[in-house]
Amino acid sequence: MVDAARHPNIEILSYSELLRLDGYIGNFRAEIVRKPRYVIASNCTGCGECAEACPIEVPNAFDVDIAPRKAIDVPHAQAVPLIYAIDMDNCIQCYQCVTACGERDAIDFSQEPEIINLDVGAIVTATGFDVFDPQVIPEYGYSHYPNVITAMELERLANSAGPTIGRLVRPSDGKPPESLALVLCVGSRDKRYNEYCSGFCCMYSIKNAILLKQANPEMDITIFYMDIRTPSKGYEEFYNRARAAGIRFVRGRPAQITEDPTTHNLFIEAEDQELGEVIELETEMAVLASAAIPSEGTDELASQLTLSRSPSGFFMEYHPKLRPVDSPTDGIFLAGAAQGPKDIPASVAQASAAASRAARVLSSATWEIEPIIAEVDPKVCISAQGKKCGICATACPYGAIIVEPGQPAVVTQAKCHGCGGCVAECPHNAITQHHFTDPQLAAELEALLDDKPEEKILVFMCNWCSYGGADNAGSSHFEYTSASRGLRVMCSARMDQDFILEAFRRGAGMVLVSGCHPQDCHYITGQQVAAQRFDRIPRTLERAGINPERFRVEWISAAEGEKYARVLNEMQVKLDSLDPEVLREENRTAEPSLTSRLKRWKLVPEMAAILEATKS
Amino acid sequence: MIKSTAFDKSFPKEVMAEPGGEQLVVCSSCGTCAAACVVRQQNPEYNPRRILRMAALGLREKVLSSEEIWQCSACDDCYPRCPKGIHISEVMGAIRQIAIREGYTRPGATAQVNVNRCVACGMCAAACPYEAIKLEEIMIRRSPKRVAQVDPNLCAGCGICNAVCPSGSISLEGYTDREVHDVLLEAMPPDWSGRLLVIICNWSLHAGSDITFAENPPEGVQVIRVSCSGRVTPTFVTTAFDRGAEGVLVVGCDEEECHYREGSRIASGRLQVLGSLLDMMGVDAARVRFTRLTSLDRGKLPTMAQEQQAQLSELGPLDWKGTGGRS
Numbered sequence: 001m002v003d004a005a006r007h008p009n010i011e012i013l014s015y016s017e018l019l020r021l022d023g024y025i026g027n028f029r030a031e032i033v034r035k036p037r038y039v040i041a042s043n044c045t046g047c048g049e050c051a052e053a054c055p056i057e058v059p060n061a062f063d064v065d066i067a068p069r070k071a072i073d074v075p076h077a078q079a080v081p082l083i084y085a086i087d088m089d090n091c092i093q094c095y096q097c098v099t100a101c102g103e104r105d106a107i108d109f110s111q112e113p114e115i116i117n118l119d120v121g122a123i124v125t126a127t128g129f130d131v132f133d134p135q136v137i138p139e140y141g142y143s144h145y146p147n148v149i150t151a152m153e154l155e156r157l158a159n160s161a162g163p164t165i166g167r168l169v170r171p172s173d174g175k176p177p178e179s180l181a182l183v184l185c186v187g188s189r190d191k192r193y194n195e196y197c198s199g200f201c202c203m204y205s206i207k208n209a210i211l212l213k214q215a216n217p218e219m220d221i222t223i224f225y226m227d228i229r230t231p232s233k234g235y236e237e238f239y240n241r242a243r244a245a246g247i248r249f250v251r252g253r254p255a256q257i258t259e260d261p262t263t264h265n266l267f268i269e270a271e272d273q274e275l276g277e278v279i280e281l282e283t284e285m286a287v288l289a290s291a292a293i294p295s296e297g298t299d300e301l302a303s304q305l306t307l308s309r310s311p312s313g314f315f316m317e318y319h320p321k322l323r324p325v326d327s328p329t330d331g332i333f334l335a336g337a338a339q340g341p342k343d344i345p346a347s348v349a350q351a352s353a354a355a356s357r358a359a360r361v362l363s364s365a366t367w368e369i370e371p372i373i374a375e376v377d378p379k380v381c382i383s384a385q386g387k388k389c390g391i392c393a394t395a396c397p398y399g400a401i402i403v404e405p406g407q408p409a410v411v412t413q414a415k416c417h418g419c420g421g422c423v424a425e426c427p428h429n430a431i432t433q434h435h436f437t438d439p440q441l442a443a444e445l446e447a448l449l450d451d452k453p454e455e456k457i458l459v460f461m462c463n464w465c466s467y468g469g470a471d472n473a474g475s476s477h478f479e480y481t482s483a484s485r486g487l488r489v490m491c492s493a494r495m496d497q498d499f500i501l502e503a504f505r506r507g508a509g510m511v512l513v514s515g516c517h518p519q520d521c522h523y524i525t526g527q528q529v530a531a532q533r534f535d536r537i538p539r540t541l542e543r544a545g546i547n548p549e550r551f552r553v554e555w556i557s558a559a560e561g562e563k564y565a566r567v568l569n570e571m572q573v574k575l576d577s578l579d580p581e582v583l584r585e586e587n588r589t590a591e592p593s594l595t596s597r598l599k600r601w602k603l604v605p606e607m608a609a610i611l612e613a614t615k616s
Numbered sequence: 617m618i619k620s621t622a623f624d625k626s627f628p629k630e631v632m633a634e635p636g637g638e639q640l641v642v643c644s645s646c647g648t649c650a651a652a653c654v655v656r657q658q659n660p661e662y663n664p665r666r667i668l669r670m671a672a673l674g675l676r677e678k679v680l681s682s683e684e685i686w687q688c689s690a691c692d693d694c695y696p697r698c699p700k701g702i703h704i705s706e707v708m709g710a711i712r713q714i715a716i717r718e719g720y721t722r723p724g725a726t727a728q729v730n731v732n733r734c735v736a737c738g739m740c741a742a743a744c745p746y747e748a749i750k751l752e753e754i755m756i757r758r759s760p761k762r763v764a765q766v767d768p769n770l771c772a773g774c775g776i777c778n779a780v781c782p783s784g785s786i787s788l789e790g791y792t793d794r795e796v797h798d799v800l801l802e803a804m805p806p807d808w809s810g811r812l813l814v815i816i817c818n819w820s821l822h823a824g825s826d827i828t829f830a831e832n833p834p835e836g837v838q839v840i841r842v843s844c845s846g847r848v849t850p851t852f853v854t855t856a857f858d859r860g861a862e863g864v865l866v867v868g869c870d871e872e873e874c875h876y877r878e879g880s881r882i883a884s885g886r887l888q889v890l891g892s893l894l895d896m897m898g899v900d901a902a903r904v905r906f907t908r909l910t911s912l913d914r915g916k917l918p919t920m921a922q923e924q925q926a927q928l929s930e931l932g933p934l935d936w937k938g939t940g941g942r943s
Binding site for chain 2: 220240243244246248249251267269272274275276277278279280281282
């Protein structure tokens, strides 16, 4: 941090928050608020005399609230920059700090929040994680029993700069414990709280156990675990060292911690699975390795930066294997535990990767984007005619479309990822997607349903998931019906209702629309836009006189070849159960209604010819 | 539930202070040893991993009073497989040493010496894989005599000493010469018309089909079991010939897998010598065959017996003049 602070090209804006972000890759504009410290940074020498003079003591968050700090303080001794700040929520304005500061004259009670506008080319999100509060787990008695503490509290108690100068003591009586138990997976790998593995608790618990054992070889240390996860370089060796040092490992998750009210010793009940019996262990202290959870404000930041979040709540990367440090928004990168729990080596590696990805943006004069972007026809867009619309902007997962009243919608090309959601949503067909234009897709439909359409199952597939699922079904040699005909678009959001109606108008036997599972969507919220649209389709079909059972929606991931084959075979069974004559009759009756519903589509250049061409 | 008072937290340290017990706490309970254990195949209750776990947790009384700690025969089938490199039989030995000091003794059959017949030749002491036998001077009818003495806590009960003793003065309980001969005679009554006797080591029987074969041998074949192939003496063979058998198949373990460390190797050597003696007597050495049923040869016992039967058919009827009733 000190190196970063000294670097000529690095400016640290601490005690600041992002208010708003506009722009796109290479051209972001960030509006940042710098909160008032009530201390003039250039005058403060970090001597700390103000803090000594301050009469107010409040819990110190850095020490997990187990030690006090003053109302004027630095977050911790190694803070960068080393500038004191007044905590106005607790300051009584006695001005003793002003007196203590004296000639340096660094205290300034008149400071106001300052708004800073910054033009930046790339952004790295490294907002870290928070720690799960184990109070909500009733069986462990955290906050009821004084000697049940969290690993973070242990970390401060065992730290030589901590409140006890590195002397580990029991909160109940201030005596150093002779025995101690560490409980792993507290709030993680637990469906009740957080399903994921926090990743680094095994290692830091083993580290703590070894440190305590080194400080007091006689200390009786037990680690309760479900699995010990030591997958990185040198970790397993470290774990073996802990076992050889005589630290007791019990495979079994404690079901209950109880306390002896006189001694405040704890009784931990767990099944020792290696023994096959439940044991009760008496220990003087218990340390809970709490889960790592997404940091406070992750949600807010996600909406400011147009980031998506994994089911666990951490920021989602663009691709788990191929683009692990990129966010779905170009020019914004992820580093460290903000993307998912990870330890220091992994965080450093990811941070270096994110920095170099960002540098790639900064050093480029131009930026290549996908050619499949959307484009608005300003003549057709009704916003230009002063009407209220903006449906496209709502559908866009990237905030790439700006709709100003009286002006046609504008697509920021650098922000557009080419999902095609806006194209499908636009009620006036004013937007087109390059390489996936309506006439192109309609021509594909025409070719696919050219011969005996009533025997065909038309499948709309999204490029990233269900197309991959179909590919997987093929390469895995899963047999599925030969009556299927696939049409690939980038995202299920591009699957316009018009295409589905057009497929039935052309007499398709069955239609399947498929895309990613909600949490897998390549285009953040494209699947959600599509799902809402598809929900309405069965009713529309019914009104037009088409049996809605001929239409199906399925979310199929790229790994679900088996599901793809199964769904298609089920649809074939369904199709076989329908009388072909009834089907043809249904299509004939529905045709006028479907044609009338596609009326507006004719306004799209070239579409009229296509719609007309196959009328026979 | 095991209460916290049952744990003696100093016990693991006690075991680790004992020679051989140093690696006790390194065990991560993967269970490889239990899966490899030959004793466990015969006695499903036995589990070396569990014993180590109990010791590491400090269940002192439970471990020391357990009969299981005595069942390990130090065959070391587990040791080369242990991913933590723990010499499990050594740890077990360390636990036993503590048990012996606490006054516990090994249960089960051990070798017994008839001090009146023993001539202190020392062959048993040299053959014992466990160094359980020593020649010591004791008082017999007020006069000193140098005889073999067995330490029951070290004796694993293989019976190798019994087989090598030239004076018939050391015998393994349950497999004494008399007991084995009674079994042989019962298996091959005077009216027995079979041709092949199979003598099989208790520990080489792993697979179900092999066990079925041993329990219900086919027509013309009889099977007897011994504690170890190292327990087999030439007289078992001659008794079989006396009873009309035309050939004998001795089945032992793989040398590396021998439950009693040396038994299989000793048996192989001994039967080779017997072969040359038979040759001198005009009996084809191929009539007596020693074979190994390794853990990789599961289910091959019936085939091995068939091959030996085919060999006997080729050799034709045995012209056996008997041993003059010595056996």
